[in-house]
Amino acid sequence: MSSVALDQAGETKSGREAAAPARASRRRAPGRTGLWPTVAKACGLFALAMIYIPLIFLAVMSFTPNPLSGVPYPLTVEHYAALAGDERWMGPMRTSLFMSALVALTCMVLATVVGRALTRMRSPGAPLLLTLIPLFVPGLTMGAALFIFLRTILGLTLGLWSIYLAQLIWALPFCLLLVLVVASRFDLNLLEAAEDLGASPWRRFFDVELPILKPGIFGAGIFGFLLSFNELPRSLFVRGIDTTMPIYNWAMAASQQSQVPIIFSLTTLLLAITLPVMGTFFWVLFVKLDKS
Amino acid sequence: MTTAPPASPILEIIDAVHVYDDVVALDGVSITAAPGEFLTILGESGSGKTTLLRIISGLETPYSVRVLRLGGVDVRDTPAFKRNCTTVFQNYALFPHMSVGENVAYGLKVRGTPASERETRSREALRLVQLEDMYDRRVHQLSGGQRQRVALARALVPQPDILLLDEPLGALDERLRVDMQVELMGLQKTLGTTFVYITHSQEEALTMSDRILLMRHGKIEQTGTPTDIFDRPVSAFAARFMGVDNCFEGDLISLDGERADVMVGGERLAGRWSGKRKPKAGEKVAIGMRAEWLTLADTAPDRDDINVLPCRGDGAIYKGKYLDRTVDTGVAPMKARIWDVASAVPEPSFVWWKKDDCIVMNA
Numbered sequence: 097m098s099s100v101a102l103d104q105a106g107e108t109k110s111g112r113e114a115a116a117p118a119r120a121s122r123r124r125a126p127g128r129t130g131l132w133p134t135v136a137k138a139c140g141l142f143a144l145a146m147i148y149i150p151l152i153f154l155a156v157m158s159f160t161p162n163p164l165s166g167v168p169y170p171l172t173v174e175h176y177a178a179l180a181g182d183e184r185w186m187g188p189m190r191t192s193l194f195m196s197a198l199v200a201l202t203c204m205v206l207a208t209v210v211g212r213a214l215t216r217m218r219s220p221g222a223p224l225l226l227t228l229i230p231l232f233v234p235g236l237t238m239g240a241a242l243f244i245f246l247r248t249i250l251g252l253t254l255g256l257w258s259i260y261l262a263q264l265i266w267a268l269p270f271c272l273l274l275v276l277v278v279a280s281r282f283d284l285n286l287l288e289a290a291e292d293l294g295a296s297p298w299r300r301f302f303d304v305e306l307p308i309l310k311p312g313i314f315g316a317g318i319f320g321f322l323l324s325f326n327e328l329p330r331s332l333f334v335r336g337i338d339t340t341m342p343i344y345n346w347a348m349a350a351s352q353q354s355q356v357p358i359i360f361s362l363t364t365l366l367l368a369i370t371l372p373v374m375g376t377f378f379w380v381l382f383v384k385l386d387k388s
Numbered sequence: 389m390t391t392a393p394p395a396s397p398i399l400e401i402i403d404a405v406h407v408y409d410d411v412v413a414l415d416g417v418s419i420t421a422a423p424g425e426f427l428t429i430l431g432e433s434g435s436g437k438t439t440l441l442r443i444i445s446g447l448e449t450p451y452s453v454r455v456l457r458l459g460g461v462d463v464r465d466t467p468a469f470k471r472n473c474t475t476v477f478q479n480y481a482l483f484p485h486m487s488v489g490e491n492v493a494y495g496l497k498v499r500g501t502p503a504s505e506r507e508t509r510s511r512e513a514l515r516l517v518q519l520e521d522m523y524d525r526r527v528h529q530l531s532g533g534q535r536q537r538v539a540l541a542r543a544l545v546p547q548p549d550i551l552l553l554d555e556p557l558g559a560l561d562e563r564l565r566v567d568m569q570v571e572l573m574g575l576q577k578t579l580g581t582t583f584v585y586i587t588h589s590q591e592e593a594l595t596m597s598d599r600i601l602l603m604r605h606g607k608i609e610q611t612g613t614p615t616d617i618f619d620r621p622v623s624a625f626a627a628r629f630m631g632v633d634n635c636f637e638g639d640l641i642s643l644d645g646e647r648a649d650v651m652v653g654g655e656r657l658a659g660r661w662s663g664k665r666k667p668k669a670g671e672k673v674a675i676g677m678r679a680e681w682l683t684l685a686d687t688a689p690d691r692d693d694i695n696v697l698p699c700r701g702d703g704a705i706y707k708g709k710y711l712d713r714t715v716d717t718g719v720a721p722m723k724a725r726i727w728d729v730a731s732a733v734p735e736p737s738f739v740w741w742k743k744d745d746c747i748v749m750n751a
Contacts, residue, residue: 288447289481291468293495294546303494307485 151367158360175361185344185362192341195256196324199263203271203320204313206264211275211312212305215282224276231269235329238265243333254336262330267323271316278312314381318374398423398549398582399444402455406439406448406606413439414450415606421550421584421599426576428585428593430629431603437586440603441552444584446471459549469498473550474543478558480535482527488514488538489523495546513541516575533564540572544579553585557592569595590630594618602626610664620662623750624674633679633723637751640673648748650675653719657695659746672751681745682724684713684736696740697722715739 157163159171179185210227214220230238242262246252282305290300306313328342335343348359399421406414413436421427431437442448443456446468450456456464463471474495482491492510501509514520517537522530530538536556543551553572557565573596576583587593593600594614602609602617610617610626621627627635638652648661650673659675667673688696699715699722711726715736722739726732 283481285477285479285481286483288468289475289477289483290494290498292445292447292475292477293498293542294469295494295498296469299498303498304483304485 154360155364155367158357158364161357163357163360175357176365179358179361179365182358185341185358188339188341188344191256191338192325195260195263195340196321198260199267199324200317200321202264203267204317206268207271207275207316207320208309208313210272211279211309214276215279216284227272228269230265235266235327236333238262239330239333242330246334254334256336256338258334258336259331259338259340262334263324263327266327266330267320270323271320274315274319275309275312278309282308311381314377318377322374396423396460397421397457398425398459399427399584400455400457401440401444401453404440404443404450404453404456406436406443406450408439412606414443417603417606417608419601419608419611421582423582424580426573426583426585426596426598427601428587428597428599429601429603430587430590430593432588432629435603436606437603438554439606441475441554441584441586444550445473445475445552447475472546472548473552474546474548475552475554476536476539476543476556478554478556480539482535482538482542484527486527487523488519488525488527488530491527491538492542492545495542499546509545510541513545514538516544516578517541517571533560533568536560536568540575544575544581548581550582550584553583555586555588557587565592572596594630602629621676621747621749622662622664624676627674627676627747627749631678632676632747633725634682634720635674635676636720637672638675640667640669640671640748642669643667647743648673650748655697655717655719657746658743659695659748660744661749662747663750665750667750674749674751675746676749677741677746679712679723679725680727681741682722683740684715684724684726684733685738685740686733686736688738688740693743694740695743695746696738699736699739701735 156168157166158175159173160168161170161172161174163175214224217223239262242258242265243254246258246261247254252258286304286308287300290304295303326342327340328346331340331343332346339347345359345363397420399419401420402418404414404417405412415436417436417440419427419440429437429440439448443450443453444458446463446466453464456462458471458473483494486494489507489510492513493506496506496509511520511523514523517540519534519537519541522534522538527535527538536559540556556572557568560568569592572583572585585593585596594617597614599611599613600617601611604625610622612620617626618630621630621632624635624637636652638650638657641649641651641656643649643661643666646660647658649656649658651657652675657675659677663673684699684701688698697717697719699717702714702716702721704714705712709727711729711732713724713726713732713736715722715724717739724739
């Protein structure tokens, strides 16, 4: 059985060398004709292509004079030069970076506090469901609801604080799920052991619980940041007169102005920075720390 | 004879009561332990022995307790992390994110001991449990037996007044368990630390303890040295728990000092009284005899100091070292242990045992 699985996994590489013994065992495993693995591989490749080809195309087109023409020729860096000369996107960028960092930090703290509490409850079902429901509320609905509540009912002046609130509501359930994955497996006996050895409540938390929950909390931070950084529909409603990066991009792309090409350069730059940073981060967090 | 604890006990609990939801876990338990004593709390699961241990360590706050003193100090309001006693947990509860050395040193770290002294003392503790080479290992690289030793070293390093052990050998295989019993006893002698040891195995309790506390339904059934409890169980429960194979109920005919006469299923049997509360004639009592004290024979010996019952051979279970023979007497089926299988009677018609080897207790 295992020889069949091994052989099929390495089919492209060593299929021919292992052909003789594999064929014998394959006959004994009905239904494993080799067709389905091939179909699965094809579907997988197609899906990956659909994800990455547009991204690559975006990057390529950001180097052409007219990105919307669809012709990647001739190559030029004029949009990047224009981006450097333009200062209008820098304000929204700063706002977004600051806002996302704050949302990420809040998410890490709140998700940890709530996640710990939920795993210690006798019946955490109802509170868990209530915290997770914002996941399923459409962005525009949530944005409109917040707008009506904050602006028209409470009569507050909207601005950065309400964007922060809206993004927090959006990001927190995801972060909570990430923390719950590790918190639900956490063995509470370890805290008793630490207590028994003389550790005060704070020491127990910092020495035992926090290190074990760390992957989940950092994961919550990363996702909190990304979700906040990309959030558009809710922010649109509650922005007041403030502008975040996605709002700026959206406004620019929608306005059919001459600034459109520099959006492509900007998003390409973001991609070029974000992907390697996130990749390294995940690698350190889940591969390297796990092994040591 | 019960060894009376000296004047200043290191552990003293009077009248501890604890309730979980609607279940009474401890029902007025009082215990003391002398410094350097190896005290075993023996009982079935659910008898309240773990609750008692958690009340000593402070991980559980009793519903009510009159006196709770560790080393002469009242600790009723002292949280667990300020009490000078440590626990070896049943599931070990080693910190998975720390190395073996860090685990062992943790008790010193939270006490603010300097790093160099921490390492010296942790290595010393690991040497005591024969794991000196494992200092830098990760916990998940260890076997069950090794984890058990690390848990032991971790609990010993802060030099507690009392070491609490919650069925520490329960998860180990037979061979390892016997080895560890000997090691634990040696360790306890060397260090002179008071051990409070929880187990459900009478064999473990008899082997290791200075004194045994037998618990039942949140109460203490009997306290005494291993020989006390083994030879003089006070009740049918204690007798069965200590491995008395044949235990029946009967009616007391007379009780004269140590000698008790009991009517069981129409037969008059005599034994020595070992119960707690002296019953009146006619009351229900329990009578018990160990399988190894019974002799099977073709003819009944003509002696005064024995009980004899006619019997018919029934089943037999071969156990390797011995043979367990079941015989059917008029009273009840009885189990006799035969060590010398070759010279055993194939079809016995009588079973007899000494009156001194027959114990009569509270039912």
